[in-house]
Amino acid sequence: MNVLIVGGGGREHAIAWKLARERVVSRVLCAPGNPGIARVADLAAVDAADVDALCALAAHQAIDLTIVGPELPLDRGLVDRFRAQGGRIFGPPRAAAQLECSKVFAKSFMARHGIPTARYRVCGNAHDARAIVGSGEFGFPVVLKADGLAAGKGVVVAADLDEAERAIRGAMEERQFGDAGSRLVVEECLSGPEVSFFAVCDGTRALPITSAQDHKRIFDEDRGPNTGGMGAFAPSPLLDRDLESRVMREIIEPVLRGMRMEGTEYRGFLYAGLMLTCAGPKVIEFNVRFGDPEAQAVMPLVDSDLAPLLAAAADGDLGAHTLRMSRHVSVGVVLASGGYPGPIKSGVPIDGLDDAARVDGVQVFHAGTALKDNRVVTAGGRVVTVVATGRDYADARARAYGAVDRVSFDGMQHRRDIGLKALGPAGRQAAESPHRV
Numbered sequence: 001m002n003v004l005i006v007g008g009g010g011r012e013h014a015i016a017w018k019l020a021r022e023r024v025v026s027r028v029l030c031a032p033g034n035p036g037i038a039r040v041a042d043l044a045a046v047d048a049a050d051v052d053a054l055c056a057l058a059a060h061q062a063i064d065l066t067i068v069g070p071e072l073p074l075d076r077g078l079v080d081r082f083r084a085q086g087g088r089i090f091g092p093p094r095a096a097a098q099l100e101c102s103k104v105f106a107k108s109f110m111a112r113h114g115i116p117t118a119r120y121r122v123c124g125n126a127h128d129a130r131a132i133v134g135s136g137e138f139g140f141p142v143v144l145k146a147d148g149l150a151a152g153k154g155v156v157v158a159a160d161l162d163e164a165e166r167a168i169r170g171a172m173e174e175r176q177f178g179d180a181g182s183r184l185v186v187e188e189c190l191s192g193p194e195v196s197f198f199a200v201c202d203g204t205r206a207l208p209i210t211s212a213q214d215h216k217r218i219f220d221e222d223r224g225p226n227t228g229g230m231g232a233f234a235p236s237p238l239l240d241r242d243l244e245s246r247v248m249r250e251i252i253e254p255v256l257r258g259m260r261m262e263g264t265e266y267r268g269f270l271y272a273g274l275m276l277t278c279a280g281p282k283v284i285e286f287n288v289r290f291g292d293p294e295a296q297a298v299m300p301l302v303d304s305d306l307a308p309l310l311a312a313a314a315d316g317d318l319g320a321h322t323l324r325m326s327r328h329v330s331v332g333v334v335l336a337s338g339g340y341p342g343p344i345k346s347g348v349p350i351d352g353l354d355d356a357a358r359v360d361g362v363q364v365f366h367a368g369t370a371l372k373d374n375r376v377v378t379a380g381g382r383v384v385t386v387v388a389t390g391r392d393y394a395d396a397r398a399r400a401y402g403a404v405d406r407v408s409f410d411g412m413q414h415r416r417d418i419g420l421k422a423l424g425p426a427g428r429q430a431a432e433s434p435h436r437v
Helices: 010-020 051-060 078-084 094-101 103-112 126-135 161-173 241-261 294-301 307-314 353-357 393-404 425-430
Strands: 002-007 027-032 065-068 120-123 142-146 155-158 184-188 194-202 206-214 217-219 223-226 231-234 267-277 280-287 329-336 362-366 369-372 375-378 382-390
Touching: 002 010, 002 051, 010 027, 010 294, 010 362, 010 382, 027 051, 051 078, 065 078, 065 307, 078 094, 094 103, 094 280, 103 120, 103 184, 103 280, 120 126, 126 142, 126 161, 126 184, 142 161, 155 161, 161 184, 194 241, 194 294, 194 307, 206 241, 206 294, 231 294, 241 267, 241 280, 267 307, 294 329, 294 362, 294 382, 329 393, 353 362, 353 393, 362 393, 382 393
Parallel strands: 002 027, 002 065
Antiparallel strands: 120 184, 142 155, 142 184, 194 206, 194 267, 206 231, 217 223, 231 329, 267 280, 329 382, 362 382, 369 375
């Protein structure tokens, strides 16, 4: 099977790494890829958002299965184009991709189909947004979400009226997110631990993969501004088998039914960001692709061959397919450029990547990297994700941070507490000074 992966970040590196190890896969091609992906796959210099060029590439390279990594090509209708031309592609069509690409659509869809989520209001202008926040309908803290795609930076949890005002002004008047901020969703702030849940969908059936816990804030102890994700561990110890069944029954399966009722089918990865409230799991957001950095943490735990499963889902027939997961756990730590999530400096040489990858149980997945004079340099905010598997979370943490300590570049920043939430109080205390590997 010849497989094309669309994208060039850490998520796509993790998927390419997994597929390149499978016997049924004869070739992995990635567009546009990155230097890390180039070690396990061929690269094509095609932009992930260029629908015409991707269609031509798949036809020219005799691709049997295309897997879409990021959300932007889904929003631009890449799946619709491929299917119209008879191509096999794993990902939802544009109508279904609005679950992620429009927060207004997602909240309205959940309301129509009885999927548990936070109470909300939609605002089409700054005046209405200020009135709703000022009315005290949702109290404080209150959540404000830009409607469209905002590179993971369109959500603000405002602690007070001043912070809410800055968010409204930035999104709707200063246009920080362009058209993505032309509408705002204002919603109640749910309380409870957050968990990410993933499934493979074929339009009528969903197969659970596993769960993970992401770390969005830039600094330890969840301080500082939101990022695209500074690390993750998988699976989440908070999601037992009974709760997983409830998520499938109350959230994932209703999404598939609702999509069919509204005239489309959801085929692809479905990511449900959940808040485990005292009233049960509620949806914070949907992503219509695998998460990043969650994909990096999850892929090393997948024991089954992935390519046949995704091909069957793309064909709309998961049938009797199953998914076998490792009994190990994983911890992934993102190494980010100085200044991230604000302005960064690119082209900074990176040392120690190969040394880190030599730690037993460790994989280094590239995200924002490039080659300059045959040397790997930084080329983005999130540079690499160092992922370790282990027999338990303490073991995986020790391996991950032992490998992290072997990598260096000017301005490098990362959190030191990834995975601590998975440990009990005694484990957290012991992990304050993890041993080096």
